[in-house]
Amino acid sequence: MNVAIVPDSMAYTHGDDVATEVYVYNVSNCNNIEVELRAKIIDRGIDIHREKKVAKIIDGSTAYTLFQFSLPSNTYGNAEMSITSRVEACNNIAEESLSVELHERPSRLVEAIIVWHHHQPPNYLPNGKYFADYPFRWVWYNLFEPYTLGGPYYVHAKIYSLFPNVKTVVHLSPSLLYQWKSAIENGYTTEDGISIPSSDVKIEMVKETLKMFKDLVSTNNIEVLTSVYAHTILGYLIDRFGMEDIIREELDLGIRLTYEILGVSAKGAWTPEMAWHDRLVKIYNSSGIEYTVLCGKSHFHR
Template sequence: MRALIDVDSPVHRVGDEVEVKVRLINDSHSSINVNLTLDYLLEGRHVDSWVGSALALPGEATTVKASFTVSEAGLWVIRLNGDAGGSKFTESIKVRVIEGGKPIRLALVYHMHQPPWYMSDGRYYADWAFRYVHAPIMAPFFNGGPYLFHAFLNDKYSSVKLNIHLSPSLLKQWVDAVEKGYTLINGEVHLKGSSEVNTIAKVLDMYRAQANRGQLDILSSVYAHTILGYLTSRYEMIDVVDEELGVGMEVTKSVLGVNPVGVWTPEMAWSMELLDIYEKHGVGYTVLCGGNHFPGVQGDRGSIYEPYSLSGKLTVFFRDEKLSDILSFQNNIPDEKTAVKLAAMLSRSIIETNGELVVIALDGENFIAMSKTPAMVGLMLDKLYSYISRMQELGLIETTRLSQVNMPKRNITFIPTTSWLGGFTKWDGERREHAEYWVKVIDSYRYLRGLEEALGGKINEARYALWHALDSDFWWAEFWNPDLINHWIGELRRILDSRFRIAMRPLREVYDGFINRPIDVELEFDNGMDSNVKFRLMCLDTQVDLTIQPGSSRIKCSIVPRLAGSYRVPIFVVSSNYIYLQSYITLNVAHSRDPPEYKNHQP
């Protein structure tokens, strides 16, 4: 005999009637008479009791209901004592009872993302973007993965408003699969119209409908999952973040048919350099961490349970890190009893913050899929939504879309550069290889910027490849993926190499001259780029701006040696401080002869 105790809501107001439900599960092959006692205790003090009985049929679950009125505020415990034919059991559940007051606004924010798992040829390195939709990861509780389960819960509890970030790279993979199917690098094929692909189409339609009926705020972001604050603060990749955000917001708009007001900052990797970028793209709000960002905030700071205006340009919400982490990481749930208790504890904890606005923000898929017991996590989340829905009916909670929150009353001027982890070593430092690969990335980025400056325009396909190489999921220490980083860096450099087609050679290898006297050096260029390109030539102290025309051309430059002797000197062709061409000449430099007019000079 197993017994589970539950309530309609783990939070009530004084004077409410609490509905109690006891489920008796008889795993034996015969009926059992069960005697039940419910004791109602307030802060350890016995207040009332209920006594009853039930016949538990073999192999079935029997439900017994009771109710009682809570007369005082405090933490109540409902204790169940049962006697099933001499076999005794005890269970309990807690109920927080409060005085009257305004409902707490609750913003649930789910960050659902997948890196671009596809290769440059369209084949997929991994299929998590699809598997987390159609695979029976949560069986037997739910026949599907976390992306489908979230959509299912949204429909089941349609009064619960939420905020969901579906990363643009995830949306693109879904759309591509629906339109043409998908193929893995191992040769596995999922055709358009297959059951797996049809499930992906279904989940897309569900999210569209939920957003359009006003249940969801859809957050956008940069296209992939880059650590924005790190890129902008350390490597000054303002241009990369700027254009990738524009593309990401356009993907969100075109796929889901909404104009996103908020954006998710991947890894909550913030730096103040992002503020103007967000303002430029019309971003209304983002969500950062109450544990890692909020302590360093400067300005009119109250608590994490209210919105803030950052320099009048962006509304910032700070998540309750403790509550978010409970949901994120307490995800190995052995049984239904533990699932119910965790859902009840979370529900009480929301009320116990006494916050005006409580933001719970976390990855939407990982706490389910990466659990050892994903079915039980699904049951827990279903129970949490059941509690939230009932608490909303009771006027204890008001779930909200973040775009519905009133304008901030407080203004702040600075948020420190950090991530939800309190730093960036997870992506640069925890693995020995990190340093080597960041050098590859930064060298490739400088190659790109310099070539664009020389050409006078953006090389969009190269920038697209760079976004992919920078996806933070590939850099995460425990899931380090050098295969895809190398693939996309290689694709970036292949594109740039195909655009840069210039050769340079000196007409002579050796030049004679005198110290501090000009030497004319002539260079020949072969430009196969079909357009004029602008570079800077550097040799010794000489710097000359060049416009190199298509085809073959000769350019003469004058250099002035400052040292006597025979030595080699390099000639560089650069753009934006990146060296594109390099050659050498040998100089034979003698001391200068005295000018004729000084030969007979007397002191």
């Protein structure tokens, strides 16, 4: 029997409402699954909430219940809050704990832009066969069990759909998008002869993931960054070889694929490895790119 605690946030302020899901796994033959949830401020030993519920089987051997409570409005300063779930079922006991942050309400909100970088290089050979399946594996592979199903790309899109008021910037590299599109339409074959048809459940998950990202773009939940197609190190090519023509060609390809697959003309571009050169300004500008993202520590003197 395993327990997973899934709070609706990893950080709260005093007075917030908290919703915490609890999943109990491997309890297929249990009729009475009692779940207790406790929340307390760790360094002060102050109990905030304590409640017991009976969990219901929702999928074969998995039970689920939801706890909802409000944090006290009186301030304890910035602190850590522990959330502990103790489960009794079929003469077995299991317990799981995690810590979340508890903060005072800020007097002034900080304006911040979060940029996510999602990229897979071309994993295919000149003959079209794949030497690795990472563009697809990180969609369907259950990397976060027991908390949720799916890989990072799938889970990321799912989480965004749960928080429509959170707006961030997401780079989906054109080479990643192209490989998703190709697999959805034609499936793919690995160099050792394994063929995965487009009807495979794994490819269906890729299709669902791409649709979720397209929906997030269309509803302005995310702003998409494009880039050159294959994550070419731009600053290096300009500085050492003066290959501006190659960069322009690859950038135009990336912009076109982003538009064709996601239906958006991206205003920003990801600069691979943030390998900057000032001559990129002219190249970006002539292609309609208005901004990029660079590391303040490495590129700007304080």
